[in-house]
Amino acid sequence: MSLAATIPQSARPDPATAKRWLGRAGLLWLLVAIAGQMIFSLYVMATHGREWLTGQGLRGGPVEGQLPGDVLGNALYALHMLFAVVIIVGGALQLWPALRRHRPAFHRWTGRTYMIAATILSLGGIGLILLRGTVGSTLMHVGTSMNGVVILICAGMAWMLARRRQFDSHRRWALRLFLAVSGVWFFRVMFMLWMLIFQAPVGFDPKTFTGPLPETLAFAQYLLPLAVLQLYFHAMDRGGSVLRLGVAGLLTLLALLTAGGIFGATMGMWLPRL
Numbered sequence: 001m002s003l004a005a006t007i008p009q010s011a012r013p014d015p016a017t018a019k020r021w022l023g024r025a026g027l028l029w030l031l032v033a034i035a036g037q038m039i040f041s042l043y044v045m046a047t048h049g050r051e052w053l054t055g056q057g058l059r060g061g062p063v064e065g066q067l068p069g070d071v072l073g074n075a076l077y078a079l080h081m082l083f084a085v086v087i088i089v090g091g092a093l094q095l096w097p098a099l100r101r102h103r104p105a106f107h108r109w110t111g112r113t114y115m116i117a118a119t120i121l122s123l124g125g126i127g128l129i130l131l132r133g134t135v136g137s138t139l140m141h142v143g144t145s146m147n148g149v150v151i152l153i154c155a156g157m158a159w160m161l162a163r164r165r166q167f168d169s170h171r172r173w174a175l176r177l178f179l180a181v182s183g184v185w186f187f188r189v190m191f192m193l194w195m196l197i198f199q200a201p202v203g204f205d206p207k208t209f210t211g212p213l214p215e216t217l218a219f220a221q222y223l224l225p226l227a228v229l230q231l232y233f234h235a236m237d238r239g240g241s242v243l244r245l246g247v248a249g250l251l252t253l254l255a256l257l258t259a260g261g262i263f264g265a266t267m268g269m270w271l272p273r274l
Contacts, residue, residue: 009167018244020235025251026232032255033093033182036262040185041088043270044081083121084184090114091178111162111174113153118181122148122155125184133210136218143218147183150222153182172233179229190217192264193257228254 093099100107104235126148128134129141154177161170179186194202194213203213228250235247 019242022244022248025248027256037088040087083117084118120154122151137210139215140218146221151180179225187221189261193261195263
């Protein structure tokens with residue numbers, strides 16, 4: 001027996017009302033996420049911008065992610081972080097409905113820039129892993145590389161559907177792309193939420209950054225948001241009142257958890273390094 005069948009018909013909310021609440025819950029989570037991504041972009045610009053402009057970062061100066069003498073790797077890392085900022089700002093612009101309605105030409109050009117930047121970001125990230133590796137285990141590297149592949153697929157689908165003028169499907173793939181390119185940000189937010197809860201390095205070795213937690217997050221950073229988005233689409237399209245309100249409640253809870261992770265990342269990762 002389904003959950004909906006146990007609720008009297010008279011006690012169930014109107015499906016249209018439930019759909020509005022679902023939309024509001026989705027918007028709440030999105031606003032929280034965009035605010036957190038803007039904080040992250042400010043951190044990247046504040047910590048890396050001056051070093052990149054002076055060339056110190058390319059030479060391997062005291063900048064996070066830079067290695068002395070590795071000019072090619074440092075250049076790839078700098079490009080990777082630069083496009084991360086472009087994508088964060090571009091993603092917020094692409095998801096602004098009023099801009100899409102009233103400035104369609106600007107929306108198209110920022111969309112093209114966004115998808116090109118996402119492609120470069122994913123290829124650059126995979127290149128960094130292959131060229132110099134990164135912290136963590138091989139399984140973490142596989143998860144992160146798969147994130148790059150998912151970005152390429154989402155960008156290609158969003159581009160193709162826009163060219164075919166299938167805009168409803170295009171918008172859905174653009175949302176998938178937004179979540180996929182946010183994988184690195186999701187990793188930090190999820191990790192710091194975990195640290196806020198346990199107040200100790202539970203599930204990983206802090207010296208080598210290996211263990212079940214980072215290996216799980218390497219895949220969850222994009223698979224979990226994409227799964228929730230798919231559930232949101234299903235509830236919007238074919239869900240009844242109970243499912244829609246249930247997903248709305250889930251998104252509200254996730255908005256609160258995301259805000260907690262953003263707070264932890266800001267206070268524990270980003271602010272101390274400014």
